[in-house]
Amino acid sequence: MPARPFWATDEGGHDQVGCVYTAQGMEYAYNVVIIGNDLVRRGDRWEARPDASEDSTLNSLSPERYLQYALNTYRVLATRGTRGTRFYSSDQATQEYLQELLPPHLP
Numbered sequence: 001m002p003a004r005p006f007w008a009t010d011e012g013g014h015d016q017v018g019c020v021y022t023a024q025g026m027e028y029a030y031n032v033v034i035i036g037n038d039l040v041r042r043g044d045r046w047e048a049r050p051d052a053s054e055d056s057t058l059n060s061l062s063p064e065r066y067l068q069y070a071l072n073t074y075r076v077l078a079t080r081g082t083r084g085t086r087f088y089s090s091d092q093a094t095q096e097y098l099q100e101l102l103p104p105h106l107p
Contacts, residue, residue, distance in 0.1 A: 031081025035089040039070040041097040046071065 037052040038059075048067035053059040058069055078085055087102060089095040 027082050028080050029083045031077070031085040033074060033077045033085060033087050035074060035087065035091070035094060035098075037091055038066070039074060039094075040089070040091045041094040 036054070038049050038054075040047050040049060046067060048063040048070050050059045050061050050063060050066035053066070053070075058066060061069070078087070087098050089098055
């Protein structure tokens with residue numbers, strides 16, 4: 001695997017997973033965003049669950065404050081793909097919401 005600054009552009013970095021810190025400022029033809037259990041959809045709103053975050057600098061925030069960071073983080077990740085982005089949520093209810101919201105994959 002290439003060094004951190006090159007993981008997204010070096011061929012050896014293909015099939016690697018990045019995070020918001022390594023994806024900022026980068027653009028890819030195709031992108032996948034995996035929404036973890038730190039951000040779930042319940043009814044007509046997003047809910048933050050900071051205790052489910054893997055980011056130790058943020059997981060002690062209140063849910064209200066964490067929500068701002070989570071939405072911004074996933075927005076940054078969602079806008080990296082110039083030709084297409086796929087979304088997946090590890091939370092079943094959120095995944096169902098995404099499938100209703102987004103058009104089916106086009107060939």
